[in-house]
Amino acid sequence: MFKKRLLLVGLSSLLFSKVAYSQEENRVPQGVLSLDQVVEFALLQSPIIRQAQIDQEIGERDIKSNLANWYPQITASAAGAYNIKLQQQIIGDQLITFGQKYNSNVLLQANQTLFNRDQLFASKSSRYYRQQLQQVIEDARINTVVDVSKAFYSILLSEEQINILDQNLNRLEKQYKDAFSRFEAGLVDKTDYQRASIALTNVKSDRNRVTNSFDAKYDYLKQLMGYPDSLNFTIEFDTQGAEGAIGEEVVDPLMLENRVEYQLLQTQQTLNEIETSYEKWNYLPELSAYYRYNLNYFNSTLNSLYKAQYPISSVGVNLTIPIFQGGKRIHKVKAAELRVDRGTIEIENLSNQIRTEYSTALAAYNSSVYEWQLIRENMEMAEEVYNIIKLQYDEGIKSYIELVIAETDLQTAQINHINAFYQVLQDKLDLRKALGTIN
Secondary structure: OHHHHHHHHHHHHHHHHHHHHHHHHHOOOOEEEOHHHHHHHHHHHOHHHHHHHHHHHHHHHHHHHHHHHHOOEEEEEEEEEEOOOOEEEEEOOEEEEEOOOEEEEEEEEEEEEEEOHHHHHHHHHHHHHHHHHHHHHHHHHHHHHHHHHHHHHHHHHHHHHHHHHHHHHHHHHHHHHHHHHHHHOOOOOOHHHHHHHHHHHHHHHHHHHHHHOHHHHHHHHHHHHOOOOOOOEEEOOOHHHHHHHOOOOOOOOOOHHHOHHHHHHHHHHHHHHHHHHHHHHHHOOEEEEEEEEEEEEEEOOOOOHHHOOEEEEEEEEEEEOOOOOOOHHHHHHHHHHHHHHHHHHHHHHHHHHHHHHHHHHHHHHHHHHHHHHHHHHHHHHHHHHHHHHHHHHHOOOOOHHHHHHHHHHHHHHHHHHHHHHHHHHHHHHHHHHHHOOOO
């Protein structure tokens, strides 16, 4: 009977775990995902963000632990002793023995902090520690958006390259068949179809190289997203809409306060200033109140020890005044003030770094937009040249080598165009990160 129940419990647990796992999988987006869907999932499941969130929870627990010292601290203790040799003293001409062989006590004590610099520091700094922890999460979210978006664009770039190479493969296969037919008809020598075969092989090799990189790029994107390895998805992107938006956006002026790194340093500087005040508070006294209730037990035999009790209770205050510590307080205050000075230099240095990063990102974005526009014009021109030479080749006006050159120029222009386009998108991401406008 017991084995049957154990088997039923095991099967129920297995079924429940499978159902729970199935429900977890149902919450994971699958199929064709857009950039917004990929980023949204990454902001929820990215390992970096989840670690930062756990760090925030740990920090919150630490803050509450420090603040808990403001509440009454109640303790209980007990002790027992066997006096091997009792205290003796001569009074007059008699030897008097004090105490009992066995003694024990139970102490209940409550302490309440009234004034303590450690608790004042915990109270004043808790708000800024919470703010710092939230800013760390925001920094992780920004980096996740940038990294995931770039990995997303990298996959799209490979897909576009494959589309271009497939178009070229179709053209080259047709050209190869045409060149071979002309060779068999005796209209041209064999070098034409051999050149076509070489060009066809080169494009196939390029396509194979790009195709083989897909799995690695998807695995990298999954890693950044925190996406389950057992599931798969594909991506989609409105390329035409993105092309139309290039150059239309107005670049906002740089504001240092928008950068989370700048906010983090400002928060740390505030904590440094609070720490300086904390070290100066070391000159202040500490005050606490207490209540004690002590039960004492004495007897000459162990069996009768707890038959009678002698309680003692008291209430009072403790005041501790620091007078001289060998100059330790002075050095600690000076060290805290130096940390504030160092923090000021850090903020100035970071401000210069952010300005440099912004100017570099803005220059790179403007340059990539300009380069993309020129390459797009070159691509349109290469398409026109190829179409003209193809017609002339079909009519016997142009040689095959001229057609191969036009075909190569067209493929190069198309690849350069799509590379330049996605370079614009990546540089735009870097510019938004430099501005601190990624939300």
